[in-house]
Amino acid sequence: AESRSFEYNESSQRVLFGKDVLAKLATEVAALGCKAPLLLTTPQQASAVQDLTQILNGHVAGSFTRATMHTPTDVTEEALVYTKTTNADCLLSIGGGSTVGLGKALSLRTGLPHICIATTYAGSEMTPILGETNNQQKVTRVDRAVIPKLVIYDVNLTLSLPTGMSATSGLNAMAHAVEALYAKDMSPIVRIFALEGIRALASSLPGVMENSQSIAFRSEALLGAWLCGKCLAMTTVALHHKLCHVLGGTLNLPHAETHAIVLPHALAYTAPDIPQVMKDLAEIIPHSEGDAIQGLNRLVSKLGIPSSLKALGMKEEDIELVTDNLMMLTFWNPRAVNRNSVQKMIRRAWLGEQAR
Ligand code: NAD
Known part of the structure; x- marks a missing residue:
C-alpha cells in the first residue's frame, strides 16, 4: 500500500442521537451553562415552540419563527434586532437547513452558542458552511465558528417530514x-x-x-x-x-x-x-x-x-x-x-x- 498523508479537522461538537433524546434538552442546555434559549424555526414548524417551551419548563428567552430558505440577510437582521431585546444566552434552532442557517448567521453575529435540533436530512448542522443571500446574491462562507455546539437528532421529529x-x-x-x-x-x-x-x-x-x-x-x-x-x-x-x-x-x-x-x-x-x-x-x-x-x-x-x-x-x-x-x-x-x-x-x- 502507498503511504498516505492527509489533514483531519474534528470539531468540538456534542451529538445526541436516538428516539426520545429530546427529553434530555433541559439538562443539556444547563450543561452548556445556559438558562435562556432563544427558539428559532420556520412558520411551518411554529408549533415546535410550544413543545420546546414545555420541555424546557418555560425557561426560554423568546422565539423567532420566520426562518426562510437561503438565509436572507434582511430576515437575519430582523431576528438580530429581536434577539437584542431578549435576555437570550443561547440559540436553539429546530428544523432543516433553512432554520439551521438562521441559527448559524445569528450565532456568528452575536457570539451566542447555537444548539441545533435537526429535522431534515440536509446536514447543515454538521458543517462550518453558511450561505446567505442579499439582493439575490448568495454568498457562502466557511467559518468553524458557525458549527453548532450541540446537535440533537431525535428520530421522532423526522416522522412528520413529508x-x-x-x-x-x-x-x-x-x-x-x-x-x-x-x-x-x-x-x-x-x-x-x-x-x-x-x-x-x-x-x-x-x-x-x-x-x-x-x-x-x-x-x-x-x-x-x-x-x-x-x-x-x-x-x-x-x-x-x-x-x-x-x-x-x-x-x-x-x-x-x-x-x-x-x-x-x-x-x-x-x-x-x-x-x-x-x-x-x-x-x-x-x-x-x-x-x-x-x-x-x-x-x-x-x-x-x-x-x-x-x-x-x-x-x-x-x-x-x-x-x-x-x-x-x-x-x-x-x-x-x-x-x-x-x-x-x-x-x-x-x-x-x-x-x-
Ligand atoms: P428547509 O429547512 O427549507 O425545510 C423545508 C420545509 O420543511 C420547511 O418549511 C421546514 O419547516 C419543513 N420541515 C423541516 N423538517 C420538518 C419535519 N420534520 N416535519 C415537518 N416539516 C418539516 O429544507 P432543507 O432542505 O433542510 O434545507 C435547505 C436549505 O439549507 C437551503 O437553503 C440550503 O442552501 C441549506 N443547506 C445548507 C447546508 C450547509 O452546510 N450550510 C447544507 C445543506 C443545506
Whole structure:
C-alpha cells in the first residue's frame, strides 16, 4: 500500500442521537451553562415552540419563527434586532437547513452558542458552511465558528417530514457523500463516513416511503444523513454541488429537489474518471447490478422524485444561462468540465432523461 498523508479537522461538537433524546434538552442546555434559549424555526414548524417551551419548563428567552430558505440577510437582521431585546444566552434552532442557517448567521453575529435540533436530512448542522443571500446574491462562507455546539437528532421529529421531502432531502444528503468520495481532499476517515452514509440512506429511503412512521427506517436514514453531513463538512465539493448552487442561485430552484434530480446526471458525467468510486458505489447502492448509475436511477424513480428540472419550472433557454454561470466558476472536478459535454448533461437533467 502507498503511504498516505492527509489533514483531519474534528470539531468540538456534542451529538445526541436516538428516539426520545429530546427529553434530555433541559439538562443539556444547563450543561452548556445556559438558562435562556432563544427558539428559532420556520412558520411551518411554529408549533415546535410550544413543545420546546414545555420541555424546557418555560425557561426560554423568546422565539423567532420566520426562518426562510437561503438565509436572507434582511430576515437575519430582523431576528438580530429581536434577539437584542431578549435576555437570550443561547440559540436553539429546530428544523432543516433553512432554520439551521438562521441559527448559524445569528450565532456568528452575536457570539451566542447555537444548539441545533435537526429535522431534515440536509446536514447543515454538521458543517462550518453558511450561505446567505442579499439582493439575490448568495454568498457562502466557511467559518468553524458557525458549527453548532450541540446537535440533537431525535428520530421522532423526522416522522412528520413529508415523504416527498424525505426522499429529496435524503438524496441531497447522499450527494454530499458521493462528492466526498472523489474530492481532492478525501481521506480514509471521510471514506468510512461516506460509504456508510450512502449505504444507510440508499437502503432505508424506500422503506421510509412505504412506511413514513417506521422508527427503524427513519433512524437509519437520519444516521445516514448525519454521516453525509460530516462528509460535506470535511471535503471540497465538485461539479454536482457547483451546478446545484448555480441552479438555486440563478433560477431559485428548490434546494433538495434540485440535488435529487441532478445527482445521477452529475455523477454520470464524472464517472469515466472515477472507476474505483463507481465500483464502490455499485456495491452499496441496492439494485445496481454492477452499475451505480443504474442503481441511482432506480432509487430515484422508486422514491417518486420529480424527474426533470423542467418539472421544477426551469425554462429551456435557461440551460444556456446556467451553463454560462457554471463555466464562470473555478473548481476542481475529477473529469474536466467541458462546456459542450456539461451542457448536454444539463439538458438531459432538464428533459428528465435517464442518466447514463
Ligand atoms: P428547509 O429547512 O427549507 O425545510 C423545508 C420545509 O420543511 C420547511 O418549511 C421546514 O419547516 C419543513 N420541515 C423541516 N423538517 C420538518 C419535519 N420534520 N416535519 C415537518 N416539516 C418539516 O429544507 P432543507 O432542505 O433542510 O434545507 C435547505 C436549505 O439549507 C437551503 O437553503 C440550503 O442552501 C441549506 N443547506 C445548507 C447546508 C450547509 O452546510 N450550510 C447544507 C445543506 C443545506
